[in-house]
Structure formats: structure tokens, C-alpha cells
Amino acid sequence: MTTEGRTPPDVQDGSAGGVLALATAGIAGSPALLDAVTELLLAEPPGLEQRVCLEAAQCGPGPGGELRFQAAAAVALVRVGGQVHDRMAREAREEKDGDRGSGPGGSRSRRRGAGSSVIATALLLNRGLALCAELGGPSLDEYVAVSRQVAEARMEDVEDIFDITRTSERYMTIVDRKEGSLVALGAALGGRSAGADEETVAALREFGRELGMAGQIAADVRDLVAAAESPAHHSVQMQTGVYTLPVIHAIGSDPAIADSLPAMSSDPEEATAFARFAIESGAVRSALAEADRHAGRARAALDAVPGAAGALHLLEELELQSPAVAA
């Protein structure tokens, strides 16, 4: 992918384009690196942490101005940087499944492309730090602490690969440290960028944490529900062996099924059968109920915060009650 022909992104745009402009501002002299970074940033839609940051900036006395875009870009870079390993895993699987016959040149070129992405990750994370340094000491300290926590929680996820004894407590702790803390960071930085007082920032942080957790549980449920519909969607968690709340609940309802889970990593049809079992056993419903509890806490956290309508709208977008998910 190249950047040729793209409309230059608008910094004032809260979407990926705005982040792109800020993220790539420091890159010079390396078109390949610019391409890699651009590809990374545009590959995924704006995340909750980025959107909540911009919405939280509506909860302060000032408009937030340029700083809120900077904050949004900084938190987005933690997520996007972290998504590289998912992307590389996906590429490795695609190559394994469909490209065994390709010549050494093709594989090498892809590997080098993957290498560029990884190097771009380091740049993105460091760029995020540099952007955040403009936001002041407390924001920077929080950014560093959360980034570290997110990196550690990702490590913990990797440690749990194919762990059929993983507990829901362990899952919730990791989701809290990963998605919860990242979205909380976005909300806090957004509030601060608009000059919100620390009490409001704390409420926004709490909102972000609960929103992030609810959002992740919902995403994990969607992954399983999509797999139940057709083997064409091979559940990501089944492939990677990082089992999430609905799977853990399903194992709880029939422990004998656990031993066969690792084999589903390479068998989409088995994964589909399991996903259907997870729905029928009530595991998906109970996971959604947990997500709903977090959504409720998120709503409560913003009770006394003025200007929070936009942020609250993000909760509705999770569609926890939508028929597609709740089915």
C-alpha cells in the first residue's frame, strides 16, 4: 500500500486521518516507513479510546482545541501499536493457509513488510509519548503508567494461550488492565485537554474504564456469534487460543469440552460447533450480562458530569442488547 493519491488527512478530524497526520508528522526521509505507518493507522477504524477522548473533551470548560486531537492521537497510538502483533499473527496464518507454494522471494518480501510494520510500531509508540509530553506532567505520567500496564497485560494474554483452565477472574483482570485502562486513559486525557477539574477527570476515567471493559466483552461475544453463524468466520479467539469470557463460561457449563479446544485452532468447523454450543448453553448470554453490568457502571459514573451526552452515546453503540449479538 502506498500513500499516493490519498487526500491529506485533516488534523481536526477525530477519525484515523487526524491521528495519521499527527502520527506521521515526524517521519521524514523514509517513504517505506511512512507507508508502513500509514497502512497500520488506516487498517483499523478509530478505537473507543480515541473517540471517548474527543467526547470527554466536551465535558470541560474549554473547547480542548488542538490539545484534544493530540491526546486522541497519543492514546490511539498505544492501541494501534499494540495491534501489530495481532496483525502479524493474522498474516502468518494467511501465509500458512494459502501461500505455501509461493517462491522464497514472495515470502521474504512479506516478512520484510512485516518487519517494517513492527519497526513502525516502535515509532508509533514513541511518537505517542512525544505527543503526550505536550499535554503536561500528570497526563504524561498517566500515559506512561497505562502504556506499561497495557504491554504487561498483552504479555499475560500470550502466557494464557491455550489455557483451558483460564478463569473469568483472570480474564476480567487482563481486560481491565488492557482495554479498561486504555479507554480510561483516553477519557482522562480528553477531559484534561479541555481543562476539566480533577473530580470530573476521575469520573471520566471511571466511565472510560467501564466502557472499555464492556466494549471488549461485547467484541469477544461478537467474535463467537459470528463463528456460530458460519465456519467462514474462524473465531479469532479459537485460532489464537486466548479464550475469552463466553468461552470460559461455556467450559464452566461442560468442563469435558475443554480438552478439545486447542484443536479448534486449525479447525473452523469445530470452532463453529463450539460457538453454537456456547450460545445454547447460555454462556454468551451470561457474558453479555457481565458487559451490561459494566455499561451500567459506566452510565452511573457520568451521572453528575455535564456535557456527557456524546460520551454516553458511545455506550449505545456497543449494541449490547441488539438482536444480532443477543441472539
Next chain:
Amino acid sequence: MSTETVETIAEAEVVVVGGGPAGAACAARLAELGRDVLVVEKSEFPRDKACGDGITPLCATQLRMLDLDWLVDDAHPITGLRGNLDYRHSRMVRFKRKPVRDWHAYTIGRCPMDDAILGAARERGARLLTARVDRPLLDGDRVTGVRVHSREHGEAVVAARYLVAADGATSRLRRELGVDGPEGGIRTYGIRQYFRTERRLDPCYDIYVPLEHNASGLVGYGWVFPLGDHEANFGLGYVEGPGLGEPGPIREMFAQFVKNLSLRLGERFGDVEPIGKHMGSPVGIGFSSSRCQAGDVFLVGDAARMTDPITGEGIAYALVGGRRIAELVDRTARIGRNGLVAGKDLARRFPRLGMNVASFARVTTQMMNSGGAGGTDGESEQPHNPTVKRLVLNVDPFDPWWSATPVGQLVTSLDEDAARELEAVNHEALDAIDVTAPFVREALAKLLVSGAGPVGAATVLLAARACGGGEEPALRGLARAAAYAPLIEPVLAEVVDSPKDAPEHLNNAGIVLMSDFVLTRAWAAQAGLPLEATRELAEALESTSSGVHMVHEDRYDWTQGTERHLATIDTLSGRLLGTVAGVAASLAGAPELAEPLRRYGRHLACAYRLAAGIVELLVGDDVSAKAPGYEVARGFYSLPVLAAARDADLRRLLVRGLDLDDSSGFIEAVRASGGLEDGLAECRAAAERAKAAVADAPLVRPELLAALADSAVEHAERSIGSATSGEREGQTLAGKT
């Protein structure tokens, strides 16, 4: 306090429970330190023990420290390791012979070895009591003794002030103390039997994978370790737990293993006859730094689960750990329990031990049972991941202390306070790798000592002192950040070479996560710095990321030229080292010196990086298991190689690819072309530029900065000298910046 009224049959300041290698080594050291020590051992020695009988170089060194040279000199030398796949394919890796008198490895039977180690402890003054220890006697967390049962006295008490639990993998004391925490449902077993073989045995460790039962792969391996020309220790060990396959009864599996060896490798062994009975035992895997100490009770060896989770080796850990625990007990006796805890100390020394064995075993099981074979690709029989292969499967002794590196030695010679600070930063950096993900801790600890970590930290500490400071608390954080930041490059470099069929979970994801981890550690270390300094450092880290990309863009490019090469080095390392040197000056209260220090740091980085290029080409690096020319073979050309590539013949060698098993011809060609002189001249010039940058600055101690710059050149010169004389330096060269 116990109110039982049983006879007190002995008393000692320290009671060591267990007379195996860990307990005996601990007792020997305690006796050397003048402590009154009693070993309580349940068995009459000499006694036999289930073990593979392999002796690593570290183990041999420890035995010699106990004056057991005769034991090592009489041991059966081992010259290599042969990996065997499916009893069909095999590959031999020859060990290097050590420069002095030790072979790389040996075998010694446990029966004579354990007896000799216990004998060494007794010669040093340790006493011995034969009795079974049932439980510790505690008053709160203060030790008062142990409850024992002996044939002579029945139930009795041995009074003691300190207690060392070295009572093996099934440690009763560990259970009694309540530190026998969850291990993720993981259990590890080993079984062995001696055999006489008709055919003469090759003097190598033979490892057999995969280990299977009912067509399902198990995490473990079978072994044949020769104890003589016609006598060997046959055995197998495996990990058992949820999702880890279904092992059968261990004796049946062992019988099948021996049968397979006879049937499928009959030519290698001929007829085999058992000598004595088989012997099995649980293995102490699953070390946790939080479960090595309970008040004044210290655990060590298998009782502290100090067995290598990859190789199953435990004797070296037992001997080193026993000695170290003795020193901690002595320290506690002298100054109280207000300092270092045993677990943290052992975790720093042995970063591999703390890995999550369950996680490693699950992924390995999945790999084996989904088409792979024992972590190899079935064709080349190499581990998938270059990082795993190079950093983790290298079981040579590994010293994580920066004080042993050339730059560490330089700091020690220049300034005692700076040396103490460097040691503290070294410890903090190791402690900061506080994760249990498989391989991460060990790989990062190795990169921390073999890469530019010590150089970055030393630059901060010496720059501050050169400016008249050095006591400022924020300096330590800056030094830690300077140690972590250069790791970005080697961590990221690994991912590009991952084989295409490699299982993604052990390769890319793990390494990418390591890079996140390194970055966030580098950031976190900056906490407490002024905001402006953090901004500067963030930009420097961005520059490092761009530099990594430039390095990879220039891969396999011998036309890049000196100018581009130096520009890459500056982007990669110069900006970073310049920034930390400048910030160090500001923190030391001399902001007016920040600018010259920045320039100094940039040139210093260049000098060190150029020196590293020479060192890597000529001598490689033992800690990260890089053979001479390793980087050239991967397409990363240092200045001597670029200079030599003017020669068409040498370019042809580069195109053909460098054979790391025989790189001497290539290195000679580089030398003959004058490439080494060119590289060294640039290195000298960079060092001179560094010194010139601060020549007019009103430094309090300018000699510190001059010595640091000169040391880069000395590294390069020393490696050229040692390569010329045919010797390889056996230590880490912290020359990469």
C-alpha cells in the same frame, strides 16, 4: 513457640535440611564464612539419585571452587549435543573446548558426586546428622529449630536460628511452610536407568524428541548420556498438566523408549544391558521469586523449584544457589533481615527460572500436535525462532552483571561511587523485567548485558560526575532508560528473520510484545524527570525507531557508503546517547554543559557502534550466542565489511552467503583488504570528535569522559589483537550503542 517436650539432640546456628548438591554447597559456604552449620540428611551417604548426570561448564566451575578438581578431572568429557528427531534424523552441535582445562561438559554419576560435595562441606567444618526432618519449629517467623526423627533418638528436636530447606523436589518443609503455591497444575517427572552398550558410545549428550504416548506429543525428551565408552544413563523426563497430552505410566513409557532405541538405532548402541534398576523422581520446576523464603527459612535447589524449565538441568543451579543462599544467610545473621530477599536475588541471577512453564508447555504441545515436531521445522531440525535458538537454547553460563563487561570494568576503575550506582541500575533493570512470559525475562536480561545497556547507563553516570554531580536521584531513572532504549533495535531485528511457517504465537507476537515491553520500561524509567527532559527523550526514542528502519533498509546493501552508514548510526544511537548525556548534565546542575555533552554523546555512540561492528565481526558474543560474522550473515554490514566490499572477490563471498561455521576465510579477506583498519580509523576519529566536543567545556572531571571515549577504541583494538592471536574473548563486549 513449640511447647512439645521432646529431647533436643543437637543445636547449630544454621540447620541445612538435605545433603544433596544444594544443601551441601550451602553448608560448605556457610562453614567457609565461619557459621556453625549442621546438615540434617535422611539418607546414609553415598546414596543414589535419579538424574541425567550431565555436568555443565558452570557446574564444573562450582565443583572446582569446592576443591573437587579431582572429581571433574576424572569425569567423562562430553564434546557435543546431538538432537535426534523421530529416531531418524539427527544433528550434532559440537561444543567449544574451553581455553584452559575444562571441557564444555561432562557426566558424573550422582552417587559419587553428591558424596564428594557433602564431603567438601564436612571438610570445611559442617557437621552431619542423619535424620528425617518433619517440620520447622517457628516462633512467629523466627526459627527455633526443626522437629526430626532419627533411628537413634526417635522423635527429637534440633535447635537452630536459621534454616535452609534443601530437601528436594518433594520438599516437606516447603509444604509445611505454606509456600508450596499453585504451579498451574504442572507436574514434571524424570526416570533413568544405567545401561551397558555393546557399541562404543559417542561422547555427546543425545536428546530424543518428540516424546509420545498414544500418538500424542508430550513436552519432554528422552536422553542417553554416556558415563564411559560403553556405559550410559538412559532416561526421559516430561511435563504433565491440563491440556498437555496424556502421558502413560512412566515405567511403560521408559520401557518403550529403550525399546525404540534398540529397534531403530541398533547400529548406534548394539545390544544394551541394564545395570541396576531404574529410578524415578519428580523434578523441581516452577521457580517463583516469592516462594524462596519464609522469614528466616531459605529454600534452595529443587526445594525452591530451581530446575531449568527447558533442559531439566538442576545441579548447577543447586550449587550456585546453595552458595548464594549461604551468603544471604550470613548477611542476615550479620545485619538482620532488612535487605535483599532471597527470591529476588536468585531471580536476578537466573532469569530463565521464573518463566511460566505451563504457558511454554501448552504452546509446545500445541505445536507438536498440530503438525510440527518438537519445536523444529522437520527439515533443518532447527528451532523455529532465531531468538529462542540463539538466546534461550544457549545454556552456557551466563552472567547478567554489567560489572563483568568491559565498560563496567572501566567504570569500576574510574569511580567507586559510579560503579556502585551502575550495579544498582543493573539490578533495577533486571528487576523491571517482572514478567513470567516464556523466554522474555531471559532474552531481555541477555540483551541487557550483551548490548549497549551498560554503555548507556555508564554514559549517564559518568557524564553527571564529569559535570560535578552524581548524587541526584533522577539520574538512576535516566540511566535505566538509557539502558533499556537501545534494546529496541535487537528485539525488533529478530522478527524480520522469523521463518515463514513459524508458529506465530512463539515468534512474532512474543517479540513484538517484547518491543512494547522494552519501550514502556524505557519510558517508565524516566518517571521523575523534568517534563522538558522527557520531551527530549521521547524525540530521541523516535529517532531510534527511525534508525532501526534505516538499518533494515540498508540490509544486504554493500553500496550504502560510509556517509550513509554514519548517518544511520547517528539516527539510531547518536541522538539517544547525546540526549541522555545532555540531560545528565542538566540533572547534575550544569545545564550550561548540556550542549557540549549532547555532542559528546552523539560522537561517543558513533565510536561505540563502530567498535561493536569490529567486535561482532571478529569475536562475536558469547552471551547472545553470536558467532563471529553473525550480523554479516544476516545482511547487516559494519564499516569494515563495507570498506572491504570494494573488492569484487569479497562481494562474491557476500552474495554467496557467509557460512558461520567457517567464517575465518571471510574475516581474513576483510583484514587483507584493509577494511579493519578503515573501520578502526573511523572509530578513533569518532572517539576524538567526542573528546573534542567537551575539550573546552569547564568540566569538573573531564578524564571520565575521555576514558569512556577511549574505551570504545580499546574494545576494537583488543578484538583485532585477540583475533590475530587466534584467541576468542570469552566475555561479553558491550560495544553496541
